[in-house]
Amino acid sequence: MQREEAQAAVAISIDNLTVEYGPVRAVDGLTLAIPTAEVFGLLGPNGSGKTTTINCLTGLLRPTKGTVRVLGLDAQSDGQEARKVLGVSPQETAVYPYLTGEENVRLFGELYSVPKKVLGARIDYVLEKVGLLDEAKRRVSKYSGGMKRRVSIAMALVTDPKVVLLDEPTVGMDPQARRAVWDFILELRDEGKAIMLTTHYMEEAEELCDEVGIIDHGRLIELGAPGDLRTKYQARDLEDVFIRLTGRRIREGA
């Protein structure tokens, strides 16, 4: 499918999403529409509400207010069906250290009921794409941090999902591995998949994202293509835009 044709449909629809933890409002009236065949970057300082938004998309967290839909399926009421079309690589590496890379990926293929006759080929494909095919039979406990992160991405993509959520996907990776993952993400986009990622690497967002949304204190404060935002703020790069919008004060929290 050509990218332009695929972009017609909305893959992720977030409408007035609000999440409160007691008196703290982690996400405050967030509204977004992300089409298929697009890489969308959700950017923001620590504790700005990025991971909370992703947790609502996966159905792991129930919104206080608002709705979240994945390919038209409500993440709460149609949670079971929505999860079938999602591939998720969480912020934590979240892999089983006592399993091999291949076993970790296979487990997730089986949990998504990928047919046995295609699962083997699919595992080899995603492991090759993240550069781990030669290391597939080694236990993950022997992997470096970057390798674990790449296994995590392979686990998210083994099911060939239509919508992909990647929470800080390239943390700890060396430049070569990062470049391989970037190429893979762009390839997935060109296949018509919708990809939402969070990252603190602004050069990564500029390289990968068709559109970025910058959030702070749970609110969307800017939305647009990286090039358009650079022009709008007359900034030399996206990091400059980000600092102007969110300030220089160091933030703590998730």
Added chain:
Amino acid sequence: MKLGHALALAKKDWKRVFREPAFLFLLILFPIMLTVAFGTSFGALGGSQTTQFKIGIVALGGNSSAPSQLSHDLSASGAFAVTDYADNRSAQSALSQGQLQALILLPAGFEQSVQSFRAHMSDPREWTNSTISIYLDKGSPVTAQVIPPMLVQVLDQGVLGIKSAAQSTPLSISSPSDVEVQGTSVFQSFAPGLFAFASIYMIMIVAQSYTTDRETGVLGRIMVTPTTSADIVMGSALSYLVVALFQALLVYACVYALGYHPDAGMGGLAAGFLIIMVFALCNIGFGLITAAVSKSAGAATGISFIFLMPQLFLGTFVGSALSPTAQEAGRFLPAYYVTDALTSLWTRGASVTSPVVMTDLVAVVLSSVAILAVGALIFRRMASR
């Protein structure tokens, strides 16, 4: 619930048990080490003595004066709590279910033997000889050493009225070897409790497993796949049931090699292993509850002792050495019924359908299902935290 999902998770757990040293040690190596240690330490007679033995008497020739006097004399000795049975079958059933420590079978000619001895004390040619049979509780090894000589003493001094142990009589007592008491040791009575002892550590392993998965984020990650909490609990049940069977077979091989040879047919053996497997479900349930209330794997290790220690002390072989009050407290714990059922089935040779075994089985099944259900419910809330 999808069996495919549960099986995928079960395979993952099996690999964990055999690849993570701490899990392998606690679930597989520790039970073997424990069994070997106890087998070699308690292979000889030892331990505490019972002050009053529960015995049954069956007079096959009817309750005439000599059997009645023997029953009275045994009671009067203070060493025995005597119950008279009308028939051998009900008495044997009571013995096999642990209600008696010994059964004395007085032959049909017992009265005639006593009368002939009294009439012709010094003329053996006039005696009518007969043999008293003794059946002993093989789950209580001390009885084999103590009851036969005490019976002879009471019989000689009371019913037969003789003073010297050298005096021969027309009555003989069947050799203890008839009831396979040779080589009986404290280990024989400990052995059934070792199965529950080994299985109890599953509580700690299950709790650590889930809390670690929660801390590292893999549990949350699984929860965002199409896998349900029921699939996850089912996966755990499948994996740890296989581990429990493997563990039980290893412990069985060890105790057998160390001299504990269960007095049970295939049915009794199968029923014993079934009870052990059901008990594993109970431990998985306790493990889930522990994981739900623990904030970290370290905390789970500590909190698991809340469920582990009472069962360890009151429900396994340790319980037999405790006070009567402590032993009564054990009745509130599933492990107690596992040990009791295995002792009845494998040591005493009770039938699978005997009331004691059935009661134990029902207690283990009901408590295990209830605890697993509570664990699964609490787990659903924990998994989404």
